[in-house]
Amino acid sequence: MSVTAAKSQTLVIENLNKTFRIKNSTVEVLKDVNFAVKPGEFISIIGPSGCGKSTLLRLVVGLDGEFDGGISLGGNLIKGPGVNRGMVFQEARLYPWLTVEENIFFGLGQQQSPEEKKYIVQEHLELVGLESFAKAYPHQLSGGMQQRVSIARALVNRPQVLLLDEPFGALDAMTRINMQQEILRIWETEKTTILLVTHDIDEAIFLGDRVIVMSQRPATTKTIIPVELPRPRDRNSYDFIKLRKEIHTKFFAEVEVPFAYSI
Amino acid sequence: MMKKFGGWLKENILALATPVVLLGVWEITSQMGWIRASLLPPPSVIFKVLVELVKTGEIFANLGISILRVAEGFIIGATLGLVIGVQVALVKKFRTAASLIFGLLRPIPVLAWVPVLILWMGIDEGSKITVIAIGSFWTVLVNVAQGIRNVDKKYLEVATILEKDRKTLLTKVVLPASLPAIFTGVRVGIDVAWRSVVAAELIAASSGIGYMIMYARELSQIDVVLVGVLSIGLTGILIEQLLKLLEKRLLKWNVNLHES
Numbered sequence: 001m002s003v004t005a006a007k008s009q010t011l012v013i014e015n016l017n018k019t020f021r022i023k024n025s026t027v028e029v030l031k032d033v034n035f036a037v038k039p040g041e042f043i044s045i046i047g048p049s050g051c052g053k054s055t056l057l058r059l060v061v062g063l064d065g066e067f068d069g070g071i072s073l074g075g076n077l078i079k080g081p082g083v084n085r086g087m088v089f090q091e092a093r094l095y096p097w098l099t100v101e102e103n104i105f106f107g108l109g110q111q112q113s114p115e116e117k118k119y120i121v122q123e124h125l126e127l128v129g130l131e132s133f134a135k136a137y138p139h140q141l142s143g144g145m146q147q148r149v150s151i152a153r154a155l156v157n158r159p160q161v162l163l164l165d166e167p168f169g170a171l172d173a174m175t176r177i178n179m180q181q182e183i184l185r186i187w188e189t190e191k192t193t194i195l196l197v198t199h200d201i202d203e204a205i206f207l208g209d210r211v212i213v214m215s216q217r218p219a220t221t222k223t224i225i226p227v228e229l230p231r232p233r234d235r236n237s238y239d240f241i242k243l244r245k246e247i248h249t250k251f252f253a254e255v256e257v258p259f260a261y262s263i
Numbered sequence: 264m265m266k267k268f269g270g271w272l273k274e275n276i277l278a279l280a281t282p283v284v285l286l287g288v289w290e291i292t293s294q295m296g297w298i299r300a301s302l303l304p305p306p307s308v309i310f311k312v313l314v315e316l317v318k319t320g321e322i323f324a325n326l327g328i329s330i331l332r333v334a335e336g337f338i339i340g341a342t343l344g345l346v347i348g349v350q351v352a353l354v355k356k357f358r359t360a361a362s363l364i365f366g367l368l369r370p371i372p373v374l375a376w377v378p379v380l381i382l383w384m385g386i387d388e389g390s391k392i393t394v395i396a397i398g399s400f401w402t403v404l405v406n407v408a409q410g411i412r413n414v415d416k417k418y419l420e421v422a423t424i425l426e427k428d429r430k431t432l433l434t435k436v437v438l439p440a441s442l443p444a445i446f447t448g449v450r451v452g453i454d455v456a457w458r459s460v461v462a463a464e465l466i467a468a469s470s471g472i473g474y475m476i477m478y479a480r481e482l483s484q485i486d487v488v489l490v491g492v493l494s495i496g497l498t499g500i501l502i503e504q505l506l507k508l509l510e511k512r513l514l515k516w517n518v519n520l521h522e523s
Binding site for chain 2: 093
């Protein structure tokens with residue numbers, strides 16, 4: 001009875017440029033961003049903070065329509081928000097006046113019958129392992145649990161692309177590792193394309209099929225590094241650490257050595 | 264039950280003990296003749312008068328009339344404030360068009376309207392109810408408009424991403440998110456209404472608690488005056504507590520409420 005997902009399509013970002021007008025000056029945020037994401041691929045995007053990674057996701061999800069260049073999903077240009085793309089933010093952004101169940105229910109549109117909706121909500125509660133918290137209010141949940149609800153809400157419409165904007169950034173280290181495994185499990189069952197923005201190199205390698213390293217503002221796609229490690233990945237394996245070092249070097253190449261150390 | 268009451272008593276002991284001690288001091292100093300009874304009678308006398316007024320039903324009759332006026336005026340004022348407040352928050356053109364007029368009218372204290380309304384509507388119920396309505400109108404309007412405009416943009420973005428239409432956005436996100444602010448408006452609105460009814464009755468009335476106080480003053484019955492004044496305060500506390508209860512019921516999800 002579940003809604004069958006439309007066949008995943010390729011997400012293409014071409015010559016993307018984005019500027020912000022602050023008072024009378026313009027600030028370039030994104031410059032010549034180009035990459036394509038294959039259906040079902042898991043892409044990690046890392047870059048220095050404030051470089052415009054989050055802006056990129058906001059453009060893809062359709063919250064901001066003022067940019068040059070093209071973003072297309074399966075050949076169709078993206079012009080605004082749509083349920084074929086779901087998004088999870090750093091804060092869970094659940095509605096405090098709705099229960100867990102109702103928050104997930106809110107994600108659904110008008111297409112399904114009430115029985116179908118009930119089934120889909122139940123299905124997604126199970127997917128994120130919160131069946132027993134269906135009637136709880138968000139303030140009664142831990143940060144990690146809230147983020148699970150947020151993920152469930154983003155997934156109810158079976159989006160082709162799931163955008164994750166530093167979703168685990170506010171969680172403690174233990175919970176974060178837990179949630180990373182969780183998101184992999186969800187990705188493997190749902191087969192959605194995932195774009196994850198993070199500042200955690202470890203997380204980027206552990207999760208991504210490819211890691212896109214972005215430069216300081218204006219952000220461009222500096223390098224795209226394929227992660228050819230078998231899953232499940234071991235964070236302490238030789239290849240993992242080697243790759244981490246490689247990205248680390250690229251990541252911090254531009255960062256100036258602090259004054260105090262340059263004697 | 265007993266345990267619950269014990270806990271409540273423990274929590275509020277200081278709040279309860281303070282007035283009791285003050286009343287004791289007041290009574291003793293009065294008995295010793297340090298305070299002139301014609302200006303400030305001792306609590307025991309005031310209490311006796313209160314019992315008498317309760318027995319004859321005079322105080323309830325007058326309070327009842329005042330409460331009825333507040334209810335009528337408040338319902339009119341709050342409804343108008345709610346409707347116009349929503350417009351102010353959501354329709355930019357309306358906000359701009361009304362800004363100067365609202366800016367001019369809002370700071371006028373309700374008391375200043377009393378002579379105007381007496382000339383326009385006479386000293387009947389109409390003018391008093393209008394005074395109350397004006398007071399609650401502005402309070403509710405300002406709180407509603409601010410509440411709606413302060414709804415967290417993050418909540419709105421979530422709804423936008425999920426392709427919700429404007430109607431869903433307003434009823435399912437904006438309304439519940441601004442409900443705490445709206446409720447504050449209602450609470451303060453009733454408070455303002457309750458104050459202004461007494462003010463209105465002090466000036467022109469032939470019934471109501473304000474009238475009872477004024478009439479007693481003319482007869483130099485200081486004890487009745489004091490009973491009247493205190494009963495206004497007591498009714499205020501009662502209304503406040505009732506509203507708090509209602510708020511807790513309606514806004515179960517609002518974590519901020521549970522702490523205080």
